[in-house]
Amino acid sequence: MCSEDKCILPLFPEFPESLVTREELVKYLSIVIFTASAQHAAVNFGQFDWYGWIPNSPSTMRMPPPELKGQMDMDYIMKSLPDRGRSSLALGTVWALSRFQKNELYLGTYPEMCFTEEPVKEAIKTFRKKLDEVTNIIKSRNEELPFDYSYLSPDKIPNSVAI
Template identity: 70%
Template sequence: HTMLLISVCLPVFQYDWFAWVPNSPSTMRKPPPTQKGQVDMKYIMESLPDRGRASWHLGAVWALSQFQDEELFLGVYPDNYFTDQPALEATKTFREKLVEVTNIIKSRNEKLKLPYWYLSPDRIPNSVAI
């Protein structure tokens, strides 16, 4: 489920999750344990990527998490591929629902010390361009 969520909201969520290298190390220097109870902090630290690889990982994650200058967000379709009335109505309804969800998230965030923007439609790119 985590990977599906990450792929849906890549830029919004990616850096916050992947910048902490132990959450998703780009490589491991030791094999995974084969039995429970074999791992201690020393083994974990020796397994995580070295500084060079971790720095490369952070740079790549940072670059991939940036929005483009002219980013199109969820529900924004500059080209009119559909002209029939049912499709236009469905698009209008979809956009209205996205505004409702965005407003709910904004309202909830007003009460939080640390706002939670993940999956807010106004911060989810319309597509992934890597």
């Protein structure tokens, strides 16, 4: 709701009306960058891995939920799950949402160098080096796992949300 002297974001009541310090700016920019890159990648690109098996999260249910414990059997479960058509639509949707674009730009990749100042160029180099270190740590940890977890690996995180 906005008034003459201030505007409050109704969906984000904890967001300050103004940023006063450099630390506040860094904090809120970090939140925006994380949300539009790493958090989105972690939530988005694993959808097919989970929803691709319809019983994990059926898109619809054809039977009402049981009212008492012990009423459920395999026949009732199978009659409850969505039909092939609904399942196909759900699978197609999460498959499409879980794909990377052919020309995807990943975290730290800036094909157009807009900065000419040396301190900024050095900061980008440092950032890329840290991203490589994190990627290598994740790859190393994944070698010990039966199924790797790479949704938060910097080399699998696009620069931004692109749907």
